[in-house]
Amino acid sequence: MGNRRIEVIVGLFMIAGLAAILFLALQVSGLSPKSASDRYTLYANFNDAGGLAPRGRVSMAGVTIGTIESVTLNKETFQARVALAIESDVDNIPTDSAAVIRTSGLLGDQYVDISVGGDMESLKPGDTFYSTQSAMNLERLISNFASGR
Amino acid sequence: MDKIAALGRQGLAVIASFGRSGRFLFGVLSGVPRPITGFPLLVQQLYFVGVLSLAIVVVSGLFIGMVLALQGYTILSDFGSESAIGQMIALTLVRELGPVVTALLFAGRAGSALTAEIGLMKATEQLSSMEMMGVDPLRRVVAPRLWAGFIAMPVLAVIFTVVGIWGGMLVGVEWLGVFDGAYWGNMQSSVDFVDDVLNGLLKSVVFGFVCAWIAVYQGYDCIPTSAGISSATTKTVVYSSLAVLGLDFVLTAVMFGDF
Numbered sequence: 042m043g044n045r046r047i048e049v050i051v052g053l054f055m056i057a058g059l060a061a062i063l064f065l066a067l068q069v070s071g072l073s074p075k076s077a078s079d080r081y082t083l084y085a086n087f088n089d090a091g092g093l094a095p096r097g098r099v100s101m102a103g104v105t106i107g108t109i110e111s112v113t114l115n116k117e118t119f120q121a122r123v124a125l126a127i128e129s130d131v132d133n134i135p136t137d138s139a140a141v142i143r144t145s146g147l148l149g150d151q152y153v154d155i156s157v158g159g160d161m162e163s164l165k166p167g168d169t170f171y172s173t174q175s176a177m178n179l180e181r182l183i184s185n186f187a188s189g190r
Numbered sequence: 191m192d193k194i195a196a197l198g199r200q201g202l203a204v205i206a207s208f209g210r211s212g213r214f215l216f217g218v219l220s221g222v223p224r225p226i227t228g229f230p231l232l233v234q235q236l237y238f239v240g241v242l243s244l245a246i247v248v249v250s251g252l253f254i255g256m257v258l259a260l261q262g263y264t265i266l267s268d269f270g271s272e273s274a275i276g277q278m279i280a281l282t283l284v285r286e287l288g289p290v291v292t293a294l295l296f297a298g299r300a301g302s303a304l305t306a307e308i309g310l311m312k313a314t315e316q317l318s319s320m321e322m323m324g325v326d327p328l329r330r331v332v333a334p335r336l337w338a339g340f341i342a343m344p345v346l347a348v349i350f351t352v353v354g355i356w357g358g359m360l361v362g363v364e365w366l367g368v369f370d371g372a373y374w375g376n377m378q379s380s381v382d383f384v385d386d387v388l389n390g391l392l393k394s395v396v397f398g399f400v401c402a403w404i405a406v407y408q409g410y411d412c413i414p415t416s417a418g419i420s421s422a423t424t425k426t427v428v429y430s431s432l433a434v435l436g437l438d439f440v441l442t443a444v445m446f447g448d449f
Contacts (some may be wrong), residue, residue, distance in 0.1 A: 044230065047237045054241045058345030061352040065387045069280050069355060071378025096382065105379075 080126040081166035082110060085140035090121035091151050091176025093142060098152040099125050106131045109153060125153060135160040136168070142176040151176060211407045218333050218406075231334040239300045239335070239402075240342030244349070246299055247292055251350040254291060255357030258282060263366050272362075273372035277380040279358035284381060284390045285446065288351035290438050293397035296343055297430035301405035304335050305426040308409025309419035317410075332410060336402050343398025344391055351390070389445045396437060401430045 066072045087093075090112050099107040107127035115122045127134070137158030144151050155170075164170075258279045266272045308331065311317050317327040355377075363370040381387065405426045412422035 044234075048230075048233050050241050051233050051236045054236070054244065054342075054345065058348055061345075061348040062387075062391070064352050065284065065348060066383050068374065069284065069377055070381040070383040070387050072383040098379065 079129045080107065081129055081132075083125045083127055083134075083164055083166070083168055083170065085123050085125060085153070085170040085173050086115065086118065086120045087123060087140075087142065087173050087175045088120055089175040089178065090123060091142055091178065093121075093123060093151055093153065093176070097150065099127065099155065100152060101131070101134075101155045101157065106155075123153065133163045136162045136164055137171060138164070139172040139174060140170040141174040144177065207411070210411060211403070214328075214407055214410060215403060218328050218336055228329075228334065231330070232337055235334045235338035236342055239304070239338040240345060243296060243299045243342070243346060246295055247346045247350050248353050250291060250295060251288075251353035252357040254287060255279060255283065255354030255359075256361045258287075258354070259358040259361035259366070263362060263368070272366070272368055274376055275358070275362045275368055276373035276375075276377040279362070280355055280377040280381050281386065283351045283354045283358075284386050286438070286442070288354065289347045289390055289394040289397055290434060292347040292350045292394060293343065293401055293434040294431055296339075296346060296398070297401045297405070297427055297434065300339065300342070301401050301426045301430050302423045304339070304402070304405040305409040305412070305423045306419060308332065308335070308406060309412040309414070309422050312410065312412060313414040313416070313419060315414075332406050336406050339402025339405065340395070340398050343401065344394040347394035347397075348391065393438065393441050393445075396441065397434050400433050400437065404430045404433065 093109060093112050095109055095111055097109040098105050099109060107125055110124040110126045113122050113124075114120075123140075125140070134155060135158040137160040139156045139158065141154045141156055142151055143154045259275060262275045262278045263272050266274055266278070308317075311327075311331065317331065320327045320330060359370070359373060362368045363373050408422040408426045408429070412418045
């Protein structure tokens, strides 16, 4: 076997490795060329953020339109402040829209759903949702029901 | 008293072996690589270590992905959530099975061959004759093999992972009828490129380095007889496997553990 042939085969091997990494990046982890730069941030304050976590889903009418960037505690109001990274082509969310925490399925992950309002003006980058609805807490619900309140 | 002395002797031997392997590694890495003569040697070793291991890696990856899909489907369909199968397969392969199983196969397929080759060179005094000719055997023989293992292992691991995910799709989507949009969609929403893919890649880089180091060291340090070579080859496979599994726990705890 000539030296040349070995070099070509090793070159193909390396290309196969690079192609595999590319596949893992694009197809498996869903890393798309449009990155964080074409997103803008909105904020929402919740009394109870429940099980929200960074990288979670933000959806509108069931369609994913962004991800949760961070969940922090606002020390003055003792509320959870959630930063939402929204895709920039969804730039017409009405200002009176509400951010609602929902659960996918009965026991699934929690995500933020944006229920659309009717205002003519839309939220600008850095704005905060005026109305929010906190996570449904199954235990609290059951205990309220059991104590008849 | 004799038994205690034997224990002490063994302990000293182990420590001395660690010391020798460290000095050996330093000697290999500190030799300045010569691009013109070194590169063809490296390419040749990449062929033997990497390309020839491709067959076993691809076949194992395919079957492991298929088995994961089959097992996962049986369990997940009890909860009606068989669409999470893509997520399960991808995370298992990318984080754990890809790097670990590839490293174990690599130790068995390529590591043992490296040890036997270098050991036989030592037994037939090729290494000492090289030294007589003024050629540094560490640079000429050992360094290309070490680097080849170091480079080939991550490449093999990503190929293993991709083939495994494809095999999982073959069983899950084509055979068991999971909706393929759910297969890829759940996968994409749960696998993060930096957290999962790059950490998995980092794991395989570490494993490749450890496996190649153990293999060339055992060959270089073996007793130059046929029995010595055979015991060195066995040691390579055993030590590499133990080191990979032990390091995997440590790396997983550091990368994915919450503390």
